[in-house]
Amino acid sequence: MQLLLGFTTILVVIACGTALAHTGVLDARSQRTLGEIAFFVASPALMVVTISDVEVSGAVTNLAASGGALTTCFVLYALVARLRWRLDAGSVLIGSLSSSYVNAGNLGLAIAAYVVGDITIVVPTLLIQMLVVQPAALVVLDRITGRGAGSSALLRRLTTNPLTVAALLGVVLAVTGWELPTLVASPLELLAGAAIPMMLLSYGAALRLSPAVGRTGHTREVVLVSVLKLAVMPVLAWLLGVALDLSDQLLLGVVVTAALPTAQNIFLHATRYRVGEDVARESILVTTLASLPVVLAVALLLG
Secondary structure (H helix, E strand, O other), rough: OHHHHHHHHHHHHHHHHHHHHHHHOOOHHHHHHHHHHHHHHHHHHHHHHHHHOOOOHHHOOOHHHHHHHHHHHHHHHHHHHHOOOOOOHHHHHOOOOOHHOHHHHHHHHHHHHHHHHOHHHHHHHHHHHHHHHHHHHHHHHHOOOOOOOOHHHHHHHHHHHHHHHHHHHHHHHHHOOOOHHHHHHHHHHHHHHHHHHHHHHHHHHHHOOOOOOOOOOOOOHHHHHHHHHHHHHOOOEEEEEEHHOOHHHHHHHHHHHHHOOHHHHHHHHHHHHHHHHHHHHHHEEEEEEEHHHOOOOOHHHHH
């Protein structure tokens, strides 16, 4: 029931964004503004709050299985998109992220708590994405879109990107056990609470303001993303988990996490950098709708 509630909640908020765009309350400019606010303010606050609360010491137990499945799907998409379809670097990157970057920070934490019974199971994937995949992707997107050139600009972008800085701060707080002063923590928590609704509303508005799924000429990319995300990635996670002799509960958590839909963050980045927006938008919609039965099947088979 909690799993169904989590998916329903996401879809309802997305529908609200679509309705706001349909009635004219949100237009293309305001939709992008929502994404910008989420990128620079709300999402960094969410990262600090989320990562600082996780138990880092338990993150190493399933790191290999989670990271291996993520990396393999990322590389598989990149190989097909670049070598077979000859897509540009930005489109390849967004597609690769869509096929491997899971909704761990929002849906993943809830599912880990209600389905698996242990929130620390989703931590390795969360940390890999926030501290390795996302910062590296943002650096590449900066270079591709001309926002940074040269080693000094690269370092500056890496150390000043709000999402990267927030993730690192969250890790420091989690490792050291330090707690932020209430004067700082309270507004951070308030802003963090706005991150996911803003991303979902922006995404819902984009669905209404953009061509329908299948009409943008990116069907092959979305199909490949969906197959990798919802079929290949969970199977890889299961194979790696079995090979590493993970416990039943840990194996369930790793596979369920791998079967989660593409994260909203990918559309946020695609919108921010104006690259791969159609693929990100359609992939998130398709995988979000299709992942519920996949996750339920995994829970029944391994639970």
